[in-house]
Amino acid sequence: MSIDEIPGQRDAAPVPVQHNLGGPAEIVLDNVTHWYGNVVAVNDITMTIGPGVTGLLGPNGAGKSTLLHLVSGFLAPSRGTVTVAGQSAWHNPGIYKVIGLVPERDSVYAFLTGRQFVTATAKLHKLPDVGDAVARALHMVEMDTEAADRRIETYSKGMRQRIKVAAALVHEPRVLLLDEPFNGMDPRQRMHMMDLLHRLGDAGHTIVFSSHILEEVERLSGTVQVIVSGRLAASGDYRTIRRLMTSRPHVFQVASSDDRTLASALIGRPSVNGVELNPGGGLEVRAGDYGAFSRELAAVAREHGVRLRAVLPADESLESVFTYLVAS
Numbered sequence: 250m251s252i253d254e255i256p257g258q259r260d261a262a263p264v265p266v267q268h269n270l271g272g273p274a275e276i277v278l279d280n281v282t283h284w285y286g287n288v289v290a291v292n293d294i295t296m297t298i299g300p301g302v303t304g305l306l307g308p309n310g311a312g313k314s315t316l317l318h319l320v321s322g323f324l325a326p327s328r329g330t331v332t333v334a335g336q337s338a339w340h341n342p343g344i345y346k347v348i349g350l351v352p353e354r355d356s357v358y359a360f361l362t363g364r365q366f367v368t369a370t371a372k373l374h375k376l377p378d379v380g381d382a383v384a385r386a387l388h389m390v391e392m393d394t395e396a397a398d399r400r401i402e403t404y405s406k407g408m409r410q411r412i413k414v415a416a417a418l419v420h421e422p423r424v425l426l427l428d429e430p431f432n433g434m435d436p437r438q439r440m441h442m443m444d445l446l447h448r449l450g451d452a453g454h455t456i457v458f459s460s461h462i463l464e465e466v467e468r469l470s471g472t473v474q475v476i477v478s479g480r481l482a483a484s485g486d487y488r489t490i491r492r493l494m495t496s497r498p499h500v501f502q503v504a505s506s507d508d509r510t511l512a513s514a515l516i517g518r519p520s521v522n523g524v525e526l527n528p529g530g531g532l533e534v535r536a537g538d539y540g541a542f543s544r545e546l547a548a549v550a551r552e553h554g555v556r557l558r559a560v561l562p563a564d565e566s567l568e569s570v571f572t573y574l575v576a577s
């Protein structure tokens with residue numbers, strides 16, 4: 250299908266499904282490893298990504314950018330193979346027709362207007378009708394306004410991201426890769442970008458975006474691939490990943506009117522794995538299941554006439570969630 254069949258947010262028409270793709274635009278990584286010198290950035294990853302929106306979730310330094318660059322054909326795998334729509338990604342100019350990449354950094358000359366930037370990209374792709382392709386791409390990201398003829402340095406963060414997306418889409422690729430596309434955006438800009446990616450995914454494009462923020466991935470992606478320390482830690486739909494995360498062990502700091510009584514009452518409860526009295530007051534409780542422990546704690550305290558003063562999860566950092574997923 251052509252880009253102009255995908256309406257902008259202002260259009261109410263439904264997005265037609267892609268037809269003339271010549272097979273699904275699948276991304277296949279087979280035992281892929283990438284080293285930078287001694288650093289293993291991607292470690293033996295095997296995965297298949299099909300049409301729709303897929304979130305690549307992982308903390309900083311996990312290897313997400315490296316993985317996107319391997320898929321774009323900018324980096325050679327040290328081991329394994331990467332194919333996109335059945336073609337090898339590395340050293341294959343044919344792949345550039347299939348892929349659009351929106352890099353994390355603003356690698357754009359800010360003195361150009363949005364239209365000039367997208368036009369330059371269209372020319373690089375040697376498109377037969379540059380003006381037409383640029384107009385379609387600008388329409389798609391809703392930048393077919395006076396803003397297209399302003400210099401990029403006057404743009405908001407959201408507009409800069411959208412013009413990068415327009416440039417990445419100008420040659421109508423079937424695969425769109427976006428590295429941390431929501432970084433620095435305000436909530437309205439985020440919603441706008443999410444809507445655009447949703448529409449592209451629904452239209453049959455293969456959309457892969459990286460993020461270190463759970464909520465972004467939850468709201469946008471059908472499928473989530475969790476990358477930690479270069480490895481694929483978990484993969485599935487968001488609900489599966491969410492379940493893995495909430496059923497993991499948690500550590501709580503608990504302050505109460507009678508820590509000793511509470512500690513002895515909690516030991517042996519099914520949801521509790523361990524209890525320690527803190528030297529400075531309060532308890533540290535290791536619980537097997539977040540929901541079950543939260544319910545049980547209130548009941549136990551009531552039963553023993555103990556008043557709860559504070560209950561704080563102690564290990565809620567994203568890193569601890571990821572570490573758990575890797576270990577499980």
Ligand SMILES: Nc1ncnc2c1ncn2[C@@H]1O[C@H](COP(=O)(O)OP(=O)(O)OP(=O)(O)O)[C@@H](O)[C@H]1O
Binds near residue numbers: 285288289
């Ligand atoms: N050009 C490079 N030379 C050496 N090491 C690198 C290079 N690029 C990345 N790395 C290292 O490879 C690992 C993975 O980095 P990568 O940028 O792919 O992760 P990321 O998940 O995208 O993180 P971020 O969101 O912080 O960019 C990190 O340890 C990083 O320091």
